[in-house]
Amino acid sequence: MRALFPGSFDPVTQGHQDVLRRAALLFDEVVVCVMFNSNKTGRLPITERLDRLRAAATDLSNVTVDSHTGGLLVDYCRRAGIDVVIRGVRGVSDLDYEMPMARMNHELAGVETFFIAADPALAHISSTLVTAMSQQDRVPNDLSEPLPAGGGGSGGS
Numbered sequence: 001m002r003a004l005f006p007g008s009f010d011p012v013t014q015g016h017q018d019v020l021r022r023a024a025l026l027f028d029e030v031v032v033c034v035m036f037n038s039n040k041t042g043r044l045p046i047t048e049r050l051d052r053l054r055a056a057a058t059d060l061s062n063v064t065v066d067s068h069t070g071g072l073l074v075d076y077c078r079r080a081g082i083d084v085v086i087r088g089v090r091g092v093s094d095l096d097y098e099m100p101m102a103r104m105n106h107e108l109a110g111v112e113t114f115f116i117a118a119d120p121a122l123a124h125i126s127s128t129l130v131t132a133m134s135q136q137d138r139v140p141n142d143l144s145e146p147l148p149a150g151g152g153g154s155g156g157s
Contacts (some may be wrong), residue, residue, distance in 0.1 A: 003027040003084040003114065006035045006073055010043050012052045019088035019116050024060045026114075031080065032057060036069040074109035085111055090118040 005023055009016060009032075023030045034049045044052075046067055057063040068076040073085065085105060089095050095115070102113035 001027050001084065002029045002031065002080070002082045003086050004073070004077060004080070004082045005030055005032045005086040006068075006076075007033075008036075008040050008042070009034050009049045009053055010040065012049065012056055015088060015090070015118055017056045018119050019086065020057065020063065021060065022116055023086045023114075024057075024063050027084070027086075028062060030060075030063045030086070031082065032063060032065050033076065034065075034067040034069075035073060035076075072108070074105050074111055077105075077111050078109055083111055085113045086116060087113055088116050088118055 003023060003026075005020055007016065020030065020032055032053050034046055034053065046069065050065055050067060053065045057065060077083070077085070085102075087094075087098050087102070089098060098113070098115070105111040105113060
């Protein structure tokens, strides 16, 4: 079974890497895909996000990296023959945001959403937080470095 892990990944975080690694254990193939989000202003060029995702997925043989910047997520799913979308959730507010989209994706195209709860040690990390801290040159090393292969990170401080 193929699954899609979509996001803006601007930048990719240890939380993203953790969800990706866990999803790769559950599905035959995972396509991690940089999507366009009209509610967000992109900070990193898409090519850099793709390169960072490829680096994060180096040890995951069943993960491919792609991008989709035009059209709906369900359009990509239909074209790629994918019936499951993976979403990482850090807490109730993420779930409140994700549930209407999950219902709409199911109504539009029969696409199911598979939620993966964030590792509690990484749940406080967001791309917005990492970017804000990096602009101040204050990103703790454990937030900006990739997770070690095959294991979870220690989270943040």
